[in-house]
Amino acid sequence: MSVAAEPPVKNYEVLPKGAANSSTEGELLEVAMGPHHPSTHGVFRMDVVLDGERVVKLKPVFGYLHRNHEKIAEGTTYLSSMPYTDRLDYFCSLTNNWAYALAVEKLAGLQVPERAEYIRVITAELTRLQNHTCLIGFLLQDMGALGTPLMYAFREREKILDLFEGLTGARMMCNYMRFGGCRVDLPAGWLEQARQVVENYPHFLDEYERLLNENEILIARSQGVGVLSRELAVNAGITGPMLRASGVNYDVRKVDRYGFYERFEFKIPLGDHGDVFDRYMIRLLEMRESLKILRSALADIPSGPVMDPKAKLRGFRPKAGEAYGRIEAPKGELGFYLISDGSPNPYRYRVRPPSLINLTILEDLCLGQLVADVVVILGSVDIVLGEVDR
Amino acid sequence: MIPLEQIKALIAAAVPGARVEIVPNDSPSGQRSLLVDSGHGAAAAAFLRDDLELRLDYCSNATGVDWPELEISEKVKVRKVVEGVEKEVEEVKKTRRPGFLETVYHLYSMEKKHGPVILRLRTENRVDRNHLPSLTPVWRSCEFQEREIYDLYGIIFDGHPDLRRILMWDGFADYPMRRDYVPPDDYEYEPTPHDEVLERAKRHCPPEAKA
Numbered sequence: 001m002s003v004a005a006e007p008p009v010k011n012y013e014v015l016p017k018g019a020a021n022s023s024t025e026g027e028l029l030e031v032a033m034g035p036h037h038p039s040t041h042g043v044f045r046m047d048v049v050l051d052g053e054r055v056v057k058l059k060p061v062f063g064y065l066h067r068n069h070e071k072i073a074e075g076t077t078y079l080s081s082m083p084y085t086d087r088l089d090y091f092c093s094l095t096n097n098w099a100y101a102l103a104v105e106k107l108a109g110l111q112v113p114e115r116a117e118y119i120r121v122i123t124a125e126l127t128r129l130q131n132h133t134c135l136i137g138f139l140l141q142d143m144g145a146l147g148t149p150l151m152y153a154f155r156e157r158e159k160i161l162d163l164f165e166g167l168t169g170a171r172m173m174c175n176y177m178r179f180g181g182c183r184v185d186l187p188a189g190w191l192e193q194a195r196q197v198v199e200n201y202p203h204f205l206d207e208y209e210r211l212l213n214e215n216e217i218l219i220a221r222s223q224g225v226g227v228l229s230r231e232l233a234v235n236a237g238i239t240g241p242m243l244r245a246s247g248v249n250y251d252v253r254k255v256d257r258y259g260f261y262e263r264f265e266f267k268i269p270l271g272d273h274g275d276v277f278d279r280y281m282i283r284l285l286e287m288r289e290s291l292k293i294l295r296s297a298l299a300d301i302p303s304g305p306v307m308d309p310k311a312k313l314r315g316f317r318p319k320a321g322e323a324y325g326r327i328e329a330p331k332g333e334l335g336f337y338l339i340s341d342g343s344p345n346p347y348r349y350r351v352r353p354p355s356l357i358n359l360t361i362l363e364d365l366c367l368g369q370l371v372a373d374v375v376v377i378l379g380s381v382d383i384v385l386g387e388v389d390r
Numbered sequence: 391m392i393p394l395e396q397i398k399a400l401i402a403a404a405v406p407g408a409r410v411e412i413v414p415n416d417s418p419s420g421q422r423s424l425l426v427d428s429g430h431g432a433a434a435a436a437f438l439r440d441d442l443e444l445r446l447d448y449c450s451n452a453t454g455v456d457w458p459e460l461e462i463s464e465k466v467k468v469r470k471v472v473e474g475v476e477k478e479v480e481e482v483k484k485t486r487r488p489g490f491l492e493t494v495y496h497l498y499s500m501e502k503k504h505g506p507v508i509l510r511l512r513t514e515n516r517v518d519r520n521h522l523p524s525l526t527p528v529w530r531s532c533e534f535q536e537r538e539i540y541d542l543y544g545i546i547f548d549g550h551p552d553l554r555r556i557l558m559w560d561g562f563a564d565y566p567m568r569r570d571y572v573p574p575d576d577y578e579y580e581p582t583p584h585d586e587v588l589e590r591a592k593r594h595c596p597p598e599a600k601a
Contacts, residue, residue, distance in 0.1 A: 068566055319418075322421065352496075
């Protein structure tokens with residue numbers, strides 16, 4: 001018995017070499033990057049429209065972590081929102097604490113003792129160090145340097161987290177600042193430990209820079225990619241290292257002179273091109289400046305109380321009115337806007353999240369770039385979804 | 391930084407017909423603000439950005455505030471004739487302040503390094519006349535923040551390039567940051583609500599409210 005040989009079923013077409021695929025020529029491809037994508041730093045989606053590999057449209061979609069932080073805060077007392085601010089930008093809980101405490105102190109007219117201000121500066125600069133270190137690790141991870149830079153960064157971050165744990169009892173959710181000071185004084189031996197970390201940090205930075213600065217892949221993937229112009233950066237309210245990478249000299253530490261920053265000598269590094277490489281470099285330079293602040297703050301921290309004796313924690317009711325307080329958080333300008341109606345709860349509580357507002361120009365940066373660069377550009381913006389979604 | 395009274399006069403001179411008021415602030419922060427009528431809001435904002443002396447090129451914070459209808463009771467002393475003798479009597483006088491929604495913009499200058507100047511715009515009421523001009527054409531930083539205000543407070547911004555919900559999902563009906571918002575009874579997602587969850591859902595959303 002013989003079976004007639006059937007022709008093989010062909011559901012594909014073999015094109016001659018070099019011929020364009022006529023059926024998809026000129027068609028646009030829609031891709032949803034995220035919400036579960038390792039490079040989106042959390043649950044975040046970008047609806048990208050591609051022409052070949054070029055981005056022609058990009059819409060960020062977020063809200064996956066939205067828990068209406070502002071509404072929750074309006075239902076509780078002023079103080080009970082303090083631990084909740086840790087969860088905004090969970091990498092930098094101490095600067096979140098400070099921004100909130102600063103806004104409430106403005107609203108109620110509280111004074112902060114000198115030692116407490118020094119502790120605030122020290123913890124904020126340590127926070128900036130570990131945030132920038134880790135961000136560079138993540139950025140390199142997004143470029144494909146799997147492991148090494150990130151693990152180096154985490155090794156150093158661990159030393160700073162140990163300091164936080166010794167001071168506040170928690171590594172990440174510190175809940176340390178209070179209205180009119182800080183919760184507890186420094187434990188014995190903490191300053192010495194902190195001095196040691198600060199002394200050793202430049203060696204790590206040297207090592208890190210030797211490893212990365214002249215790396216061919218880093219340079220090829222970051223120079224000239226995602227260029228942000230000066231005018232757009234100012235108009236779109238971009239703040240933090242991203243703004244300064246575009247060459248705008250604006251740092252809230254210098255402009256508002258909150259918390260004794262005028263006593264320390266430090267410079268504001270500025271970028272030239274506003275591309276991803278500048279954003280990377282600005283963060284490295286900022287860490288060197290933070291170390292300068294830390295060195296002098298640790299040297300001349302005065303003794304004294306860490307809480308204003310007149311500040312009261314229980315039954316705290318600021319007079320009716322409103323206040324906007326802001327600080328230079330590692331990611332940009334973090335502000336809190338509060339309206340009081342004289343009751344124990346804030347009438348209006350608003351967080352000005354730097355991560356969210358820095359995302360405004362994500363589409364402008366990505367248009368015309370390759371889809372692989374979208375990941376790098378997003379990495380250089382430095383977002384934390386706990387703060388974007390609130 | 392020039393005083394707020396002078397800024398008020400500058401706006402009144404530059405934008406004909408604009409009604410500008412200074413909103414006092416009794417708290418120690420002393421941050422008073424400028425209230426501009428909604429019809430001239432966009433023109434006043436463009437003036438603040440472009441004026442060579444002010445140069446408020448950076449809108450840091452844009453946010454909404456909900457002020458529901460409020461009954462204010464004040465004690466007023468009135469002279470009255472009681473039992474043939476004229477006396478000073480205390481009376482409680484009640485006034486109603488109609489509800490409105492408000493947007494607040496905190497403006498700074500990156501060029502001159504001063505600020506903040508606080509700009510407020512108010513809607514006529516909270517129900518149907520809830521339109522305000524969008525300031526996104528003036529400051530791009532308002533783009534996401536105005537979307538958030540629309541999402542959470544229900545203020546409709548005329549002239550916004552892309553007014554969609556931003557934090558809540560499309561198709562969500564309510565405005566969660568309003569003072570009178572009632573949170574849903576069933577927090578957990580239930581594909582087919584039944585029994586007590588269905589009962590609660592019916593109570594939460596009465597059928598006549600849907601229409």
